[in-house]
Amino acid sequence: MSLQDRLDAFKNDFESGNPPYSIPRAIIDAFHRSTAALIATGQAERALRAGDVAPNFTLEGADGTLVSLLDLLAKGSAVLTFYRGAWCPYCNLELSALQEALPEIAARSASLVAISPQTAPNSRKSIRQHNLTFPMLNDPGNELAAKFGLRWKLSDEMIGVYKTLGADLETFNGNSSWTLPMPARYIIDRDGVIAFSEINPDYTKRPDPSELLPTLDLLASRRAA
Template identity: 60%
Template sequence: MTLQEKLDAFKADFEAGKPPYNVPPSVIETMHRATAELIASGAAERARKAGDKAPVFMLNDPDGNPVSSVDLLKKGPLVLSFYRGVWCPYCNMELQALEAAKPEFDKLGASLVAISPQTAPNSRKSVRQNNLTFPILSDAKGTVAAAFGLRFDLPDYLVELYQSLKNDLPSFNDDPSWTLPMPARYVIGQDGIILYAEVNPDYTRRPEPEDMLPALREAAASRAA
């Protein structure tokens, strides 16, 4: 089963209100409205894309160790995933799929890291819950997501919904702003140029990890040349 097939199966059960979710239709309608508005805003089209220079960043891993994109790119190309947080089941399924694909990335000399706005304890939970062996980095206040053009403000009606569902993002992210990144996946070459980009204003849609392999093979071939 592909990653998207797994996401679609979860979405069908969630939106049908099946146990243990038991979500009322009004909640689903609000989520659909927010997604449709984000798509219509054109925010995804304004995000960094293939051919652009990737922003340089340094973020901490869950243990407080700094991780630099410059240092990672000295070793080889970089696979970068932006996700919303461990509270998002779609994100967790994506992280698991990336973990399963990591041996292929390793063969091609690529580093894999994921970035979310959540605090270090929640990043540690991401690692434990999904059995990850790659770094999860905390993007405090979403500054790196903003540099990539991914950060957006949640509309007031969605904030109210999240509050009613006890999804307290300001506490979860230690940030009062009620912002999130659009889920996104990048492959960055050693020269800092983005070779592959996929930005998802619909958080239920994610690319397959295998979609990045052609860009990674191209990067490996250019290194060998």
């Protein structure tokens, strides 16, 4: 089953109004309005894309280790996924799919890292729950996400919705910004140029990890030439 098939199945269950979720229709409608509003801003089209130079960064991993983009590129290409947090079931399905694809990514001399605004303890929880063997880097305040053009601020209505559902981002992220990254996935070549990008303001839509492999194959063949 593809990642999108898994996401669609979860969405259908979540929005059905049936146990175990039993989410009020008003909350579902609020999510739809929020997604439509973000799409309408056109922000996704302005985010960094293939052909742009990726911003350099050094971030702390969930285990306290500092990881820089230069460190990653010294080993080969770098695959970045922007992860909203442990509270997001769609993001967690994506993490599991990426973990399944990790051997194929690594076989192409590429590193995979997740980047998240959540606190280190929450990242360690995500790593344990999903048996991840790739690093999760902490991006306080979504500062790196902002450099990629991905950071956006939740409306007052959505802040209330998230709190109602138990996703208090002030607690999860350790700050009061109430910002999130748009879900995005990038491949960065060793020269620092973005070779692949996928940004979607609809958090229920994610590309399958297999879509990374043709670009990774191309980059690997160029290095071998």
